[in-house]
Amino acid sequence: MQIEFKATKRDAQGTGASRRLRRAGQLPGIVYGGAGDVRLVQMDHNELYHLLRKEAFHSSVLTIDIDGSKETVVLRDTQWHPYKQQVLHIDFQRIDSGQKMHLKVPLHFVNGDVSPAVKLGGCMIAHPINEVDIQCLPANLPGFIEVDLSALNAGETIHLSQLKLPAGVEVVHHGEGDPVVANATVAKGPAPEAAEGEAA
Known part of the structure; x- marks a missing residue:
């Protein structure tokens, strides 16, 4: 199953910046691993919320489109609000097609x-x-x-x-x-x- 979603580069860091993003309906995240640098990203919260409800999203190779640049990743971690149906942060790890x-x-x-x-x-x-x-x-x-x-x-x-x-x-x-x-x-x-x- 091919799953692709969009993200944009995130410049602002810190708790306050993440809180502002969430109020605007955005979800802060990070992409790390592989040969590339760590990239801070933001995504549409509702899109990712619905993707997270799909079993395949948790056990598939995913494609994240960051400002037109596509990377192959897997989901590594999500942080949820203690009682709201809200994702607070999400982590993705790059993968190499030649490595287990x-x-x-x-x-x-x-x-x-x-x-x-x-x-x-x-x-x-x-x-x-x-x-x-x-x-x-x-x-x-x-x-x-x-x-x-x-x-x-x-x-x-x-x-x-x-x-x-x-x-x-x-x-x-x-x-x-x-x-x-x-x-x-x-x-x-x-x-x-x-x-x-x-x-x-």
């Missing part, structure tokens, strides 16, 4: 309703992990990784190491062990006393 990059991408769980665990075992499927840190070249960056639950039986689990990854993509896991991505547990029924009371 790290990024978190979402997991999409599919076919859970047809799995033996649900259809035959009356289980609930839990997703302890909803996103995963990957490493790949920008051209290989997937918008998401699919987790197929169709063969999951009652009491079984799917681990991080069992994910089917697209070509050129590898998982980056810094902790110990092999984290559980999905598991099927039997849904708890009513307590025996409650069942007897209902029968009476």
Whole structure:
């Protein structure tokens, strides 16, 4: 998915300048990394607010057009107002098409309703992990990784190491062990006393 948006160079710095930008409907941001210099930018707040609501914006290679000069970036950080639906600041990092990059991408769980665990075992499927840190070249960056639950039986689990990854993509896991991505547990029924009371 190709996502492109516009920005303009921002000269004024500091808290007061950023506050004035926000009052004018602008969003202050920064572009850093790669071979270029750090660039302070400003964007239309509403445009970026709506882009941030799209899952793909968080896990895609983006094109930012800064006064007619286009750069390839990924989203690195956003700062939100504590209680308003307002973005306060946004960070983008340049990427190099020839260098591997790290990024978190979402997991999409599919076919859970047809799995033996649900259809035959009356289980609930839990997703302890909803996103995963990957490493790949920008051209290989997937918008998401699919987790197929169709063969999951009652009491079984799917681990991080069992994910089917697209070509050129590898998982980056810094902790110990092999984290559980999905598991099927039997849904708890009513307590025996409650069942007897209902029968009476």
